[in-house]
Amino acid sequence: MSAKPxxxxxxxxxxxxxxxxxxxxGDRLIAIYDTPSGIHASLALCNHGGAxxxxxxxxxxxxxxxxxxxxxxxxxxxxxxxxxxxxxRIFETRVQDGMVQLRI
Amino acid sequence: xxxxxxxxxxxxTREELKTFMQRSDGPALRRLALWIMVLAGTTTLITLAxxxxxxxxxxxxxxxxxxxxxxxxxxxxxxxxxRTRWLNDLVGQICGIIIMLPxxxxxxxxxxxxxxxxxxxxxxxxxxxxxxxxxxLLYLSALPYWKAKFTEVARHAAGRLSxxxxxxxxxxxxxxxxxxxxxxxxxxxxxxxxMALSGWWxxxxxxxxxxxxxxxxxxxxxxxxHVGRPSVAQMSENTRTNLVSAPWxxxxxxMNYHAEHHYVASVPFHALxxxxxxxxxxxxxxxxxxxxxxxxILRQIREART
Ligand code: FES
Numbered sequence: 001m002s003a004k005p006x007x008x009x010x011x012x013x014x015x016x017x018x019x020x021x022x023x024x025x026g027d028r029l030i031a032i033y034d035t036p037s038g039i040h041a042s043l044a045l046c047n048h049g050g051a052x053x054x055x056x057x058x059x060x061x062x063x064x065x066x067x068x069x070x071x072x073x074x075x076x077x078x079x080x081x082x083x084x085x086x087x088x089r090i091f092e093t094r095v096q097d098g099m100v101q102l103r104i
Numbered sequence: 105x106x107x108x109x110x111x112x113x114x115x116x117t118r119e120e121l122k123t124f125m126q127r128s129d130g131p132a133l134r135r136l137a138l139w140i141m142v143l144a145g146t147t148t149l150i151t152l153a154x155x156x157x158x159x160x161x162x163x164x165x166x167x168x169x170x171x172x173x174x175x176x177x178x179x180x181x182x183x184x185x186x187r188t189r190w191l192n193d194l195v196g197q198i199c200g201i202i203i204m205l206p207x208x209x210x211x212x213x214x215x216x217x218x219x220x221x222x223x224x225x226x227x228x229x230x231x232x233x234x235x236x237x238x239x240x241l242l243y244l245s246a247l248p249y250w251k252a253k254f255t256e257v258a259r260h261a262a263g264r265l266s267x268x269x270x271x272x273x274x275x276x277x278x279x280x281x282x283x284x285x286x287x288x289x290x291x292x293x294x295x296x297x298x299m300a301l302s303g304w305w306x307x308x309x310x311x312x313x314x315x316x317x318x319x320x321x322x323x324x325x326x327x328x329x330h331v332g333r334p335s336v337a338q339m340s341e342n343t344r345t346n347l348v349s350a351p352w353x354x355x356x357x358x359m360n361y362h363a364e365h366h367y368v369a370s371v372p373f374h375a376l377x378x379x380x381x382x383x384x385x386x387x388x389x390x391x392x393x394x395x396x397x398x399x400x401i402l403r404q405i406r407e408a409r410t
Contacts, residue, residue, distance in 0.1 A: 019122065049219060055107050057125045057370045059187065066107050066370050068215040069183045081183065082208065083215050085274045 006094065006101040013098065015039070020063060022054035025104065029054070030091070032100060033074045035061050040074040041091040041102050048084050106339040106367050115386050121368065124375045127187035131374040136195075138354070139176075142169055150310060160317075163309065167318025170311070172355040173199035174322060179357050181211045184372035201291060203315060204253055206284040208277070209260065209269075216272040218369055222330045222342035228268055231331050234405055243327070246319035260285030328397035329362045332404050333388065339366050340387050345380065348393040360394075363387035 007025070015021045015034045022044055023030045029044035031054050042063075044054050051067035058064070062080055064071040070084030077087040092103040110116045146166035153162040179185045180196030193207070200207040213228050220226035234240035242248060259266070263282050265273065273281055299305050333342050343363040353360060361376040364383050371379050390396045 016122075049215075052108055055111065055121070057127070059127065062189075064183065064370065066368070068218060069181075069370060071183070071189075081189070082277060083212060083274055085276045 004103045006096070006103055008096075008099045009041075009102050010100050011098055012039070012095055012100055015100070018058075020054050020056070020058045022052070025102075028104075030102070030104075031063065032093075033058065033061075033063060035074060037061065037075065039093050039095060039100055041093045041100075042072070042074060042077060043089045046070060046084070047086055047088055053088075109339075110367055110383070110386070116368075116382055120382065124368065124371045124379050126375075127184065127372055129186045129188055129191065131372070132185045135354075135357075136176075147310060150314075159309070163314040164317045166310070167314030167316070168321050169318070169355065170202060170315050171318040171322040172357075173202045174205065175355065175357040175359050177203070177205065177207065177210065178214070178359065179373050180207070181214050182369050184370065185357075201288060202311070204257065204288070206257065206260070206281070206288050208284055209256075209273070209281045212273045212277065212281070213269075218366065221337075221339065221366060222333060222335050223337065224335045228272060231327055233331055234401070235408065237402075237405060240401070240405060244320050244323050246316070246323050249319065249323060250316070257285050257288065261289050324398070325356065325394060327401065328360075328390070328394050332397070332401040339363065344388050344390050344397055345384075346390045346393050346397055352394070363389075 009023050009025055009030065010021065010032060015032060018034055021032045021034070023032055029052070031042050031044040033040045033042075040061075042053070044052055046053050046065040046067065048065065048070050049067055051065050053063050053065055053072075056064045056066040061073050061075055062071050063074050064081070065084065068083050069081065070079065071081035072078065072084055072088045073080050074090070077090040079085055079087060094101050107121075111118060111121065143166075146162070146169050149162040150159060150166055153159040176185065177196045177199035180192040180199065183189060183192045185195060186192050196207040196211075199205075200210065217227055217229040222230060224230060224232075231243065234243060260282050265278060265281065269281075270278075295307065299307060328344060328346050330343055333344055336342055340363070343366050345363040346360045348356075348360045357373040358376040359365060359373070361380045364371070364376050364379045364387065367383060367387070368379065390400065392399070
């Protein structure tokens with residue numbers, strides 16, 4: 001069992017539709033993705049060169065980094081385009097009472 | 105990152121950015137159709153001029169179009185030509201074969217060009233500022249370029265990567281880069297074998313000589329992007345946007361809007377003119393186009409010598 005608690009991060013109504021929204025959580029930047037299969041979340045900074053994925057291009061389930069166009073599948077964090085080669089860190093998400101919650 | 109900076113400084117709103125970044129397959133497919141028609145036209149010119157000296161200007165013209173496959177490939181590197189991701193990979197690879205530039209290797213190299221734009225010693229694509237007219241002309245001849253490219257492909261095919269390359273290629277991808285170089289050389293060998301077997305050597309006249317004749321034009325254009333601009337990290341300083349006429353914009357897939365491209369590399373070619381309208385006051389623009397950029401470069405050579 002994961003001991004990590006669920007934490008409210010943003011109201012569902014405040015999310016950018018079919019796009020990525022940036023959220024600051026403590027000292028961490030989190031990217032929240034509104035996708036056809038629901039809401040997903042990951043660390044916002046790209047694990048290739050540290051660019052902010054929230055300024056990138058988002059299409060379906062793929063977030064593309066604005067600096068080098070490396071890309072990740074937001075459902076499992078898998079890299080889908082070079083120069084991204086390592087999976088990005090994703091978080092478990094759910095919606096409760098109109099709030100997006102992350103286990104973090 | 106310049107984009108994050110531009111957003112923070114209000115040069116661009118998030119909504120505008122989102123609109124500019126939207127991808128689709130339509131504009132590129134239409135442009136490619138026109139592209140193929142232009143290629144068919146210049147190919148026909150070579151055929152018509154076959155038995156006369158006019159074949160040389162015809163090959164030069166055709167070569168100018170051929171070397172601009174670099175522009176498509178470059179756009180594919182950024183995945184901005186087509187919304188359908190694999191189409192960018194496919195078209196990029198094909199363009200790479202036409203101009204002998206393995207696609208994935210170029211992609212990794214180009215990443216560092218975007219990270220360290222115009223920073224001497226760090227930008228792997230930096231074209232050095234010529235110190236003399238001789239150096240200037242030598243660069244434009246494309247001889248140093250071809251020497252570097254042939255050495256590079258041969259080195260990769262032999263399984264070796266340089267220190268710098270090891271820095272910008274992810275370790276997991278070393279083998280891919282080496283395999284790509286081998287595949288490219290194998291494709292060329294096959295093409296030559298097919299020509300030898302069939303006795304039809306036409307591709308030398310329709311492809312190989314034109315590419316070599318045309319490459320100086322590509323060098324001329326590539327110089328206008330950064331050469332003569334300061335070696336600093338500010339995107340508004342280190343890159344030049346050149347205002348050029350419609351046929352050149354068609355050929356280079358709007359990459360004359362180079363500073364805009366560096367600001368937001370995720371914006372597709374067809375949205376760059378609109379992005380230019382937003383950013384024009386925040387970047388370095390050369391209104392006289394490619395020629396103006398070269399006048400600027402030549403002036404700097406002259407001034408450095410006196
Ligand atoms: S910083 Fe994200 S792909 Fe390089």
